[in-house]
Amino acid sequence: MWWQGYSEPGSGSDLALLTTTARRDGDHWVINGTKTWTTKAHWADWCFLLARTSNEDRKQQGITFILLDLKTPGIEIRPIILMDGLHETNMVYYDDVRVPVENTVGEVGKGWGIGKYLLAHERMSGGSLGPHKKLLSQLKSIAADGETSGGAPLAEDPDFARKIAAVELELKTLEAFTLRSVVALSRGGDLAGQAPGSEANIFKIRNTEIQQRLTELKMQAVGYYAQPYLYAALTQGWNEPPIGAEYANGCTPNYLHFRKVSIYSGSNEIQHNIIAKAELGL
Numbered sequence: 001m002w003w004q005g006y007s008e009p010g011s012g013s014d015l016a017l018l019t020t021t022a023r024r025d026g027d028h029w030v031i032n033g034t035k036t037w038t039t040k041a042h043w044a045d046w047c048f049l050l051a052r053t054s055n056e057d058r059k060q061q062g063i064t065f066i067l068l069d070l071k072t073p074g075i076e077i078r079p080i081i082l083m084d085g086l087h088e089t090n091m092v093y094y095d096d097v098r099v100p101v102e103n104t105v106g107e108v109g110k111g112w113g114i115g116k117y118l119l120a121h122e123r124m125s126g127g128s129l130g131p132h133k134k135l136l137s138q139l140k141s142i143a144a145d146g147e148t149s150g151g152a153p154l155a156e157d158p159d160f161a162r163k164i165a166a167v168e169l170e171l172k173t174l175e176a177f178t179l180r181s182v183v184a185l186s187r188g189g190d191l192a193g194q195a196p197g198s199e200a201n202i203f204k205i206r207n208t209e210i211q212q213r214l215t216e217l218k219m220q221a222v223g224y225y226a227q228p229y230l231y232a233a234l235t236q237g238w239n240e241p242p243i244g245a246e247y248a249n250g251c252t253p254n255y256l257h258f259r260k261v262s263i264y265s266g267s268n269e270i271q272h273n274i275i276a277k278a279e280l281g282l
């Protein structure tokens with residue numbers, strides 16, 4: 001398994017501020033620094049990371065893309081427990097980690113372009129729309145048959161019905177945008193062979209906003225039965241009776257889990273800035 005070594009304690013969304021260094025020593029790089037929010041690093045075998053190999057006038061220059069075996073001496077992985085209670089991400093410390101120079105990808109000092117290319121594809125593939133549709137369908141079912149408001153089905157509450165309609169419209173719009181972008185980037189399309197541009201930034205913003213909105217609406221629909229934190233109820237083999245309706249299980253951990261999606265792969269605020277600069281010239 002691979003993981004990526006991009007974000008650092010002082011450089012997440014503004015990745016070009018990274019301070020992890022790779023110093024040339026004969027046929028090896030000697031790497032020192034710290035990476036954070038490294039998802040699944042505790043399960044990974046290898047990583048690809050960005051490290052600064054020289055100081056240049058532009059902060060995006062002098063960054064090199066390096067492959068690293070995690071069994072190499074000098075690497076320490078410490079868990080970060082998120083607010084949903086899970087160990088998914090980590091801090092990773094590098095102390096004089098020696099890596100063969102032959103593990104360099106591309107040209108020395110030109111790793112920024114490779115990192116940007118991979119991030120663009122990560123943002124485009126960072127969320128399948130299928131689970132969104134499934135959650136929307138479940139939300140409609142809960143509102144129609146499971147929960148009530150003032151003695152009537154929740155679906156008949158004008159305010160809640162309006163919220164459901166709004167997020168469904170946003171989801172359909174995002175699906176159309178995604179299909180159009182995929183066609184343009186595919187072979188024979190107008191942008192064939194190119195990395196996604198602002199399409200990736202737009203998709204990342206709208207996709208994560210919809211993810212968060214759907215989990216918020218489910219919490220609102222289920223009400224106080226969403227409050228018990230029963231993550232174990234989502235695991236295979238759970239056979240305890242649920243607290244409230246079965247669909248209430250997992251509401252809180254899922255809600256907490258999706259708070260982070262507007263931050264990783266570059267925060268949504270940074271994505272707005274990129275679009276403003278690239279498309280509007282601001």
